[in-house]
Amino acid sequence: MSDRKYITLKPSGDKIPLVGFGTARISPAETAQVIYDAIKVGNRLIDGALCYGNEAEVGKGVKRAIAEGIVKREELFIVGKLWNNFHGKEHVKPIFQKTLDNYGLDYIDLYLVHFPLAIEYVEPSQPFGFLNSNGELKLAKAPLQETWRELESLVDSGVIRNIGISNFNVQSILDLLTYARIRPSVLEIEHHPYLQQSRLIHWVRSQGIQVIAYASFGNAVFEQVPQGTQHLENLMKNPIIVSIAEKHHRNSGQILLAWAVQHEVIVIPKTVNIDRMKSNLAIDHIQLDEDDLEKISQLDANARFNDFFENTYGFNLPLFN
Numbered sequence: 001m002s003d004r005k006y007i008t009l010k011p012s013g014d015k016i017p018l019v020g021f022g023t024a025r026i027s028p029a030e031t032a033q034v035i036y037d038a039i040k041v042g043n044r045l046i047d048g049a050l051c052y053g054n055e056a057e058v059g060k061g062v063k064r065a066i067a068e069g070i071v072k073r074e075e076l077f078i079v080g081k082l083w084n085n086f087h088g089k090e091h092v093k094p095i096f097q098k099t100l101d102n103y104g105l106d107y108i109d110l111y112l113v114h115f116p117l118a119i120e121y122v123e124p125s126q127p128f129g130f131l132n133s134n135g136e137l138k139l140a141k142a143p144l145q146e147t148w149r150e151l152e153s154l155v156d157s158g159v160i161r162n163i164g165i166s167n168f169n170v171q172s173i174l175d176l177l178t179y180a181r182i183r184p185s186v187l188e189i190e191h192h193p194y195l196q197q198s199r200l201i202h203w204v205r206s207q208g209i210q211v212i213a214y215a216s217f218g219n220a221v222f223e224q225v226p227q228g229t230q231h232l233e234n235l236m237k238n239p240i241i242v243s244i245a246e247k248h249h250r251n252s253g254q255i256l257l258a259w260a261v262q263h264e265v266i267v268i269p270k271t272v273n274i275d276r277m278k279s280n281l282a283i284d285h286i287q288l289d290e291d292d293l294e295k296i297s298q299l300d301a302n303a304r305f306n307d308f309f310e311n312t313y314g315f316n317l318p319l320f321n
């Protein structure tokens with residue numbers, strides 16, 4: 001188990017672990033066991049989302065770990081995300097309640113607006129995603145200011161401890177900060193050596209907002225990568241990452257996670273494999289030196305893999321521009 005390190009979030013003062021666990025693309029059938037194992041090996045931060053389709057099973061894994069005395073609820077940091085179809089002010093509270101019920105909890109630690117993108121409402125019992133049943137992206141007239149008011153009211157009532165944002169660029173954040181009574185605690189973004197975004201991270205941090213990285217292993221995890229990024233070799237096998245891993249007697253995954261953590265960026269790697277769970281947690285004592293950091297900084301390619309192109313999500317939207 002790792003010597004867990006924490007960051008203190010603003011404005012709540014809550015502590016969040018620097019290393020956590022992601023839950024995307026874990027099949028519902030295996031999720032409860034995976035989450036139970038993840039907690040058992042030492043994970044305390046669990047990053048979930050309604051759109052991953054496995055919230056209820058995440059909740060089962062959490063419940064079992066608590067019931068067996070492995071962890072107390074207050075030692076866990078549970079994250080949920082508001083999906084794009086439910087930004088309308090009348091939909092925020094009901095859909096949040098569904099997440100809370102799925103998890104079987106009476107509060108969650110952090111609730112993120114998953115994307116700065118409001119799309120047409122669908123009944124939560126129906127399939128939802130970016131595209132509707134006709135394969136179209138239908139935007140909704142749901143201003144984020146109204147969505148945020150609802151989230152603030154959920155914080156006031158004690159069912160959400162922290163609110164935050166994901167996949168927002170600086171323009172969206174600047175606007176949000178003009179009206180936020182409760183400022184966002186966290187920005188969750190794609191982040192790895194091929195997409196370092198140091199200016200964004202520096203500015204976001206200056207605003208008292210903590211960054212969480214997703215896809216820390218870069219293109220190693222994407223089946224389809226956007227046009228313009230195909231030339232980049234698998235980040236896990238990149239000779240620079242491999243040589244730094246050899247130098248520190250660690251694996252590439254650990255170096256990629258340690259690199260983010262050394263920049264005070266929280267990581268949430270997902271794995272269904274217990275050995276990888278342990279390996280991903282055991283990074284606290286890795287100290288990359290100046291030479292390592294300089295070499296990794298040279299890998300920046302401004303290459304975003306989780307982007308909306310016809311060959312990735314089936315539609316074209318330059319959301320991050």
Ligand SMILES: NC(=O)c1ccc[n+]([C@@H]2O[C@H](COP(=O)([O-])OP(=O)(O)OC[C@H]3O[C@@H](n4cnc5c(N)ncnc54)[C@H](OP(=O)(O)O)[C@@H]3O)[C@@H](O)[C@H]2O)c1
Binds near residue numbers: 025048188213215216
């Ligand atoms: N906010 C957002 O929009 C957003 C978007 C994407 C993801 N996320 C969150 O971020 C989390 C992490 O992102 P991600 O799941 O896309 O990618 P990731 O955690 O960077 O990578 C996951 C993949 O890497 C493999 N893996 C894990 N540890 C490994 C290791 N030590 N060595 C080699 N391979 C390893 C896993 O395979 P095995 O399972 O087979 O080990 C899995 O296929 C997600 O689970 C989700 O919670 C958020």
